[in-house]
Amino acid sequence: MTYVKVLQPVYTMVDIDGEYEMDPSAPQDSSFLYNSGLMTFEFNKKNQATSHSWDGREEWTFEMEENQIQLFGARDTLFGEFNKTQIILSSSLDDRPTFYHFEKLIERKLSTFSLDSNTYTISIQDHIFSDNQITFTSDSTQVITNTAESKSKTFFTYSLNQMNAFEYDLYPKEGSAFKQELGTVYLFKTGRKEIKGIFYPIYDGLEVPEKKILTLTPTKK
Numbered sequence: 001m002t003y004v005k006v007l008q009p010v011y012t013m014v015d016i017d018g019e020y021e022m023d024p025s026a027p028q029d030s031s032f033l034y035n036s037g038l039m040t041f042e043f044n045k046k047n048q049a050t051s052h053s054w055d056g057r058e059e060w061t062f063e064m065e066e067n068q069i070q071l072f073g074a075r076d077t078l079f080g081e082f083n084k085t086q087i088i089l090s091s092s093l094d095d096r097p098t099f100y101h102f103e104k105l106i107e108r109k110l111s112t113f114s115l116d117s118n119t120y121t122i123s124i125q126d127h128i129f130s131d132n133q134i135t136f137t138s139d140s141t142q143v144i145t146n147t148a149e150s151k152s153k154t155f156f157t158y159s160l161n162q163m164n165a166f167e168y169d170l171y172p173k174e175g176s177a178f179k180q181e182l183g184t185v186y187l188f189k190t191g192r193k194e195i196k197g198i199f200y201p202i203y204d205g206l207e208v209p210e211k212k213i214l215t216l217t218p219t220k221k
Contacts, residue, residue, distance in 0.1 A: 001036040007097040035182040052160040110162040120216035
């Protein structure tokens with residue numbers, strides 16, 4: 001999952017002849033973007049799918065027609081549209097229009113791996129994570145060191161079948177130009193040592209996030 005878009009109601013009242021009434025010319029919805037949270041889908045050719053999220057694994061059946069898709073689970077029904085690169089779903093349980101954006105993972109060879117309480121160096125261009133170290137610990141948290149502009153350093157780690165993931169929330173220090181940033185980094189291994197991470201950082205809740213990729217390299221002791 002890359003990000004979540006929610007339409008939130010906006011009520012604009014105007015004074016008409018001494019009485020307040022809804023302004024019909026004002027837009028009644030505004031969109032706001034949220035961090036993706038944590039969810040992946042695996043589809044197979046038998047119209048079955050498996051999701052992995054923070055609350056566990058769930059089995060689904062699905063139907064597709066042209067560019068429309070419906071997924072039927074034990075607790076929810078999801079519906080939406082898809083193309084060659086992404087799926088946008090909504091839930092029948094949401095109390096307001098909500099759109100969950102998923103991107104297709106094109107990596108063909110994923111392998112399971114354990115983070116093993118190791119410390120890794122992060123490689124990424126033009127991001128606060130660049131050249132920082134991340135340590136995964138046994139209590140499912142990790143600490144990033146040397147983030148000079150941010151005062152938030154604690155995160156949560158999850159295991160999603162062949163992937164791991166961690167959610168983060170970075171707050172700027174007073175006087176820093178750094179903006180608050182939220183994100184979920186999906187980690188996967190494609191070779192013997194290389195661990196990649198894909199994420200879509202959310203800043204002000206309005207800008208559509210851009211995809212970023214990082215690499216984790218074990219830190220030599």
